Amino acid sequence: MNGREGEGLYPNEKLSEEKVFKDPVHRYVHVRDKVIWDLIGTKEFQRLRRIKQLGTTYLTFHGAEHSRFNHSLGVYEIVRRIVDDVFAGRPDWDENERLLCLCAALLHDLGHGPFSHSFEKVFHLDHEQFTRAIILGDTEVNAVLRRVSFDFPKKVAEVIAKTYENKLVVSLISSQIDADRMDYLLRDAYYTGVSYGHFDMERILRVMRPREEQVVIKRSGMHAVEDYIMSRYQMYWQVYFHPVTRSAEVILTKILHRAKHLYLAGYTFQTPPVHFQSLFHGNMQLEDYLKLDEAVTLYYFQQWQDERDTILSDLCCRFMHRNLFKYVEFQPTNEEMKKLVELTTLFKKAGIDPDYYLVVDSSSDLPYDFYRPGEEEERLPIYLLMPNGELRELSRESTIVDAISGKRRTDHKLYFPQDFLDDLSTKRNVKKKIKQLLYE
Numbered sequence: 001m002n003g004r005e006g007e008g009l010y011p012n013e014k015l016s017e018e019k020v021f022k023d024p025v026h027r028y029v030h031v032r033d034k035v036i037w038d039l040i041g042t043k044e045f046q047r048l049r050r051i052k053q054l055g056t057t058y059l060t061f062h063g064a065e066h067s068r069f070n071h072s073l074g075v076y077e078i079v080r081r082i083v084d085d086v087f088a089g090r091p092d093w094d095e096n097e098r099l100l101c102l103c104a105a106l107l108h109d110l111g112h113g114p115f116s117h118s119f120e121k122v123f124h125l126d127h128e129q130f131t132r133a134i135i136l137g138d139t140e141v142n143a144v145l146r147r148v149s150f151d152f153p154k155k156v157a158e159v160i161a162k163t164y165e166n167k168l169v170v171s172l173i174s175s176q177i178d179a180d181r182m183d184y185l186l187r188d189a190y191y192t193g194v195s196y197g198h199f200d201m202e203r204i205l206r207v208m209r210p211r212e213e214q215v216v217i218k219r220s221g222m223h224a225v226e227d228y229i230m231s232r233y234q235m236y237w238q239v240y241f242h243p244v245t246r247s248a249e250v251i252l253t254k255i256l257h258r259a260k261h262l263y264l265a266g267y268t269f270q271t272p273p274v275h276f277q278s279l280f281h282g283n284m285q286l287e288d289y290l291k292l293d294e295a296v297t298l299y300y301f302q303q304w305q306d307e308r309d310t311i312l313s314d315l316c317c318r319f320m321h322r323n324l325f326k327y328v329e330f331q332p333t334n335e336e337m338k339k340l341v342e343l344t345t346l347f348k349k350a351g352i353d354p355d356y357y358l359v360v361d362s363s364s365d366l367p368y369d370f371y372r373p374g375e376e377e378e379r380l381p382i383y384l385l386m387p388n389g390e391l392r393e394l395s396r397e398s399t400i401v402d403a404i405s406g407k408r409r410t411d412h413k414l415y416f417p418q419d420f421l422d423d424l425s426t427k428r429n430v431k432k433k434i435k436q437l438l439y440e
Contacts, residue, residue, distance in 0.1 A: 010035065010147045011099055021073055025187050029077040035099060035148060036076070039106055042140035043290075048072055048109065050293035054188060055115045056248035057239065059322055061192035068109050074183035079105035079172055081205060082179070082215075092210040097169050100152070103145065104159035104173055108180060110134050110141065114294040118249050122256040123279050132157040133286050171214035177204070177225065177382050178215075185228070185235055196234035199227040209385055216383040216391060225382060226400045233404065241363040243413055247324040250415045254356045255301065255315045262309055271303035311356055323419070328438050330360055330414040339437060340414070346434045350420075350427040357417050364410040414438070 013034040021029040031037050039045055048069035057064040079101050087093040111130030113119045120127060134141055135157045145153040158164035162174055173180055182201055189197025207221030217225055239245075259273055260280045273280070275296050278288045304316040318324065330336060340360070347354040382394040395405040416438065421431050 025074055025190055026077050029073045036102055036106060038144045039141060042144060044110060044134050044139050044141045047293060050295050051112055051114055052294060056252060057245045059248045060242050060244040063191045063193050066187060066191045068112050071184055071187055072106055072109050074187055075108060075179045076102060076106040078179035078183055082172060082208060086205055086208055087210050090210050092212055097166060100155055101169055101172055103156050105179055107135060107156060108160050108173055114292055114297040115252055118252045122253055130289055131160055137286050167213045168210055175214060175380055185232055188239060192239050194239060196238050197231050199231045200224045204228060214380055216385045219384045219386050222384055222398055226398055229401055241411060243327050246361050247327060247415055250325060250359045250361055251315055251319050255319060258312045258315060270307055273300060311353060325415040326418040327413040327415045330412045332412060343437055346430055350430045352420050359415045360412060361415060362410060362412045364408055
């Protein structure tokens, strides 16, 4: 169907009966719009069932098996509640943007690959670029969106890219207090079993108000926002940056590096990495990307445990059986860097390749930032709507938020295989020296 043919009925078409998804976080996800129901049914959206929301975190918190699929439904549901229950009829809200908001919320994570951020780092990918490519390409998702209007896929892609002209629409999905963050904090806290990520979302939704450029929060809701920011801060350090999860990510990253190195060096695999070939060559096509999910990736890891290359085999065994690297604290001072150089030399003497088995990993987060023009990542602050109609930046009213505003916290760890060092059947003296340096 030509995009313009469907413009009359389809954008406003409702299902004959409301569909609901039972959800542990929001109780129910409600779908009445035919467009949304059709998007959920596309193969590109269904693929998100096979990609975990939290990557390797399930190796630390065993409940963290939830997928990008149920997170995406959750973000959609929060935006649906905002535009249908909170914003409807308010002067700064354009009802014509409703469906665009819902579609962008549902599809915002469409381009994530397996073990998202590890893959992105190794292969220099950007999941948002793939999200836009899926929305704009020859896909089932694009076919559904074009039935709304010829230029509707472009609008959805622009919202996700944060370039859409209506900044209020963008801020619902991408800001310092958006539906994406609210859902993943609550959802990740639920599935990991921790208490840190909980905050009063119901209260925040009630005090949200549309403004020309972004969502603002009524002054009376400030304490709920403080709670949200602190819960985000705690989740990053207690869950997202957990050192055991990072150990699994380090091993995953090294598996991919090793497989790529071997492939480009002409190594003959017993199980050739067919699904990774275009990745290894740096010319990943959308069609190949959509065939990649975590089931495919884990199949290769399972098979590569039996490869003749001892490094690839060992790393895959470690990942599959959770024999992870140990870690020590590491500060990138001159003294510590000298120690790292010495450790690298000793690892080589011990016959342990430091490129794969001695890894510095860093995590960094900025819990809240106020607007600083000209900086690389300008962040729109959270504004409070005062009783007199004035807007005040959050940290000027909240002493709690002021205390952490603009303060970037960074954590460095040095990862290594303790079991290799404990095996004193070879290079005993070198390994003892390594352990002495690591733990002094």
